[in-house]
Amino acid sequence: MFINFRRVRKCQFVQLISMCCVLSVLMVCWEELDHHVVSHVKSYSYRYLVNSYDFINRSLSVSRREADSFGRFPYIIDHENTCVGSDVLLLLFVKSSPKNFKRRHSIRSTWGNYTSLRQKLGVTVKVVFVMGIPADGHERSTLQQKLLAEDEIYGDLVQQNFSDTFHNLTLKLLMQFRWAHARCAHARFLMSADDDIFVHVPNLVRYLQVLVQQGVKDVWMGHVHKGAPPVRRKSSKYYVPVQMYQWSSYPDYTSGAGYVVSRDVADKIYHATLSLNASLHIDDVFMGMCANMVGVSPQEHVYFAGEGKAPYHPCIYEKMITSHGHEEDIGYLWREATAPEVNDVSSGLLGKLYCTAVKMLLLCKPYFSNTYPCRAAFS
Ligand SMILES: *[C@@H]1O[C@H](CO)[C@@H](O)[C@H](O)[C@H]1NC(C)=O
Ligand SMILES: *[C@@H]1O[C@H](CO)[C@@H](O)[C@H](O)[C@H]1NC(C)=O
Ligand SMILES: *[C@@H]1O[C@H](CO)[C@@H](O)[C@H](O)[C@H]1NC(C)=O
Numbered sequence: 001m002f003i004n005f006r007r008v009r010k011c012q013f014v015q016l017i018s019m020c021c022v023l024s025v026l027m028v029c030w031e032e033l034d035h036h037v038v039s040h041v042k043s044y045s046y047r048y049l050v051n052s053y054d055f056i057n058r059s060l061s062v063s064r065r066e067a068d069s070f071g072r073f074p075y076i077i078d079h080e081n082t083c084v085g086s087d088v089l090l091l092l093f094v095k096s097s098p099k100n101f102k103r104r105h106s107i108r109s110t111w112g113n114y115t116s117l118r119q120k121l122g123v124t125v126k127v128v129f130v131m132g133i134p135a136d137g138h139e140r141s142t143l144q145q146k147l148l149a150e151d152e153i154y155g156d157l158v159q160q161n162f163s164d165t166f167h168n169l170t171l172k173l174l175m176q177f178r179w180a181h182a183r184c185a186h187a188r189f190l191m192s193a194d195d196d197i198f199v200h201v202p203n204l205v206r207y208l209q210v211l212v213q214q215g216v217k218d219v220w221m222g223h224v225h226k227g228a229p230p231v232r233r234k235s236s237k238y239y240v241p242v243q244m245y246q247w248s249s250y251p252d253y254t255s256g257a258g259y260v261v262s263r264d265v266a267d268k269i270y271h272a273t274l275s276l277n278a279s280l281h282i283d284d285v286f287m288g289m290c291a292n293m294v295g296v297s298p299q300e301h302v303y304f305a306g307e308g309k310a311p312y313h314p315c316i317y318e319k320m321i322t323s324h325g326h327e328e329d330i331g332y333l334w335r336e337a338t339a340p341e342v343n344d345v346s347s348g349l350l351g352k353l354y355c356t357a358v359k360m361l362l363l364c365k366p367y368f369s370n371t372y373p374c375r376a377a378f379s
């Protein structure tokens with residue numbers, strides 16, 4: 001048989017080169033792959049095969065005195081009477097930072113204006129901005145003066161004496177549940193939100209009113225993270241050393257950007273915080289650990305955003321609850337999303353078909369999984 005040696009060699013050469021390329025790419029990316037793929041596979045398998053987090057109870061329990069010491073910072077700004085004498089449907093904590101004056105101002109004049117919410121919706125929503133003290137020692141006293149002046153006008157800040165830093169977010173979580181327990185335990189629902197999110201409060205209130213009518217308990221809803229692995233890359237701000245959390249998977253939790261719990265759950269979480277080691281700095285993961293301990297699991301609500309920004313469209317506005325990453329456009333979004341016309345857009349069969357089509361176009365793109373999942377188009 002006639003064999004073309006030159007051809008074979010050429011083929012093999014090409015194969016060899018491509019093999020080398022693939023190998024070197026693999027080697028260069030191996031660390032990333034190792035971190036991302038391997039840890040996710042491990043963590044998802046754990047989540048779906050074992051799904052027991054009893055070790056949290058066993059390993060992270062501390063004495064009441066030790067647990068107390070994590071959250072025992074004196075209040076510098078406090079309001080004892082925020083909830084007194086009113087039937088509070090929703091106590092809404094906004095996790096803010098001392099320097100974010102502008103964000104607080106935007107929120108107060110839009111979705112956090114409880115005077116106008118009371119007038120329009122006929123329910124009581126209380127908005128409280130929670131924070132620590134300015135982390136930068138140089139600016140501390142001037143910023144603090146400005147905060148006191150701001151609180152003089154609006155009376156809606158609550159501040160504890162700990163440094164307001166990313167790594168102290170769990171202290172802010174403890175503060176919210178402790179403050180709610182002490183000052184607003186009768187609020188029917190409690191929400192925790194970042195100060196750069198948009199909350200469609202009218203939609204949320206309508207949803208909560210239905211839950212109240214049905215007498216629903218054990219509510220913890222938001223954008224759910226299932227079987228998330230701890231990040232072991234030292235450069236990440238979510239880095240958690242093995243000594244702090246040695247297992248391959250976190251219990252399920254809702255994104256800290258915005259979630260809602262019912263009164264009974266808030267109470268249970270409060271009690272869990274009294275017996276857990278709160279040194280894990282990722283506040284939403286810590287919340288998941290507390291909930292796991294008291295047997296509460298999160299429920300996915302498709303219109304709570306994780307990281308992403310919701311598309312601008314009336315068909316979205318009609319259903320949306322939260323959207324992340326808003327600062328400049330809060331005023332615009334508030335006007336657009338709460339305009340009376342929004343409720344008409346999907347009325348009738350044609351309207352429904354139209355909105356389903358629009359939402360499929362906006363949410364079901366393969367490369368886009370940021371805000372609401374594709375199935376939100378059909379709900
Ligand atoms: C909140 O709404 C009320 C009533 O609609 C209005 O008078 C007030 O100026 C608003 N507050 C802010 C901070 O915009
Ligand atoms: C806050 O804590 C620091 C020490 O951590 C202390 O020096 C300061 O007096 C405290 N401030 C208040 C108002 O309690
Ligand atoms: C958290 O706050 C405490 C009290 O102000 C401070 O001593 C500590 O350095 C802060 N931790 C981080 C990681 O910022």
Ligand SMILES: *[C@@H]1O[C@H](CO)[C@@H](O)[C@H](O)[C@H]1NC(C)=O
Pocket residue numbers: 062066243244245277278279
């Ligand atoms: C809490 O956990 C941290 C990190 O794992 C550990 O260093 C600390 O000693 C623990 N605290 C208590 C009171 O057990």
Ligand SMILES: *[C@@H]1O[C@H](CO)[C@@H](O)[C@H](O)[C@H]1NC(C)=O
Pocket residue numbers: 057061292293294295
């Ligand atoms: C966790 O442990 C506490 C006692 O330390 C116990 O009361 C509680 O029921 C346990 N929770 C679970 C889910 O096992």
